[in-house]
Amino acid sequence: MQVDTIQIKFITPAETYVVRHPVLRVGKPVESCKLEGDEDPTTFHLGAYMDGQLVGVVSMLIQEYSGQSHQKSYQLRGMAVLASKQGRGIGAQLIAAAEEEVTNRGGDFIWMNARLKAVNFYTSLGYTIDSPLFEIEKIGPHYVMVKELS
Template sequence: MDCIYFVNMETSKSSIKEITATTAFKVRHPVLREGKPIDSCQFTGDDFPTTFHLGYYIHDELVGVVTLMKNSYKELDHKNAYQLRGMAVLTNFQKRGIGDALVKKAEEMILARGGTFIWMNAREIAVRFYEKLGYTKHDVPFTIPKIGLHFVMIKTL
């Protein structure tokens, strides 16, 4: 894809681009599904026309990804909702604002597409990250087998 969005990062040249699902696997797999088969990081809906994927590049190296799927949350009535999935930043690049930049760019793009609401199933270790970006917990936590404790998090855009 040829959409490129430049972001400020003091120490290096970086950009956020729309990418394919297959490209997203390059970061999604080692971060979210390490030790599992590559097909374990493929999501139903990855190739839907309403789904988009963003990649964060530093000097042409893909270091972070996020996927956004047009998908309503069953318990809340939002017709223009998107689900955030597969948020991942390579370990050596975490804690540098890359995840923040990806989420903020995703929110901008959702708004541009007429979206008004975003939700996700966040891993327990990611809850504080999303809370700092204005997301709130909704409902009770749940466990995804072989992955761990998750919380539904929501935000109206």
């Protein structure tokens, strides 16, 4: 796997749309890229830049996960890397930066609804499946995946 040099920065919710739309919302209106919680003051968004171009995004919002007792849980949402840049380690760098920021903010647990095709990626980063396979209407099959941060 090639690991490219990228710069990770905090970005606004609207800036995530440039990557969310072609990766996660193909064929849907750009407005569908706005996710619940994007504008919450405790939510943060990270962007991965390569040669000045935004190529990857991830959003993290404070959201408890049922059945878990943690000091502060974050939900990972809207994770995407442009198709032409996938397989280069950009997503792994974004997740590592997000995990570090969650820890800096006092968080100790991350969970997400992971698309079936992304499960191996998240497993390689230490996330585990914590649900049966389920369908999100108009998006496809997902698992809940979790990770405790130390």
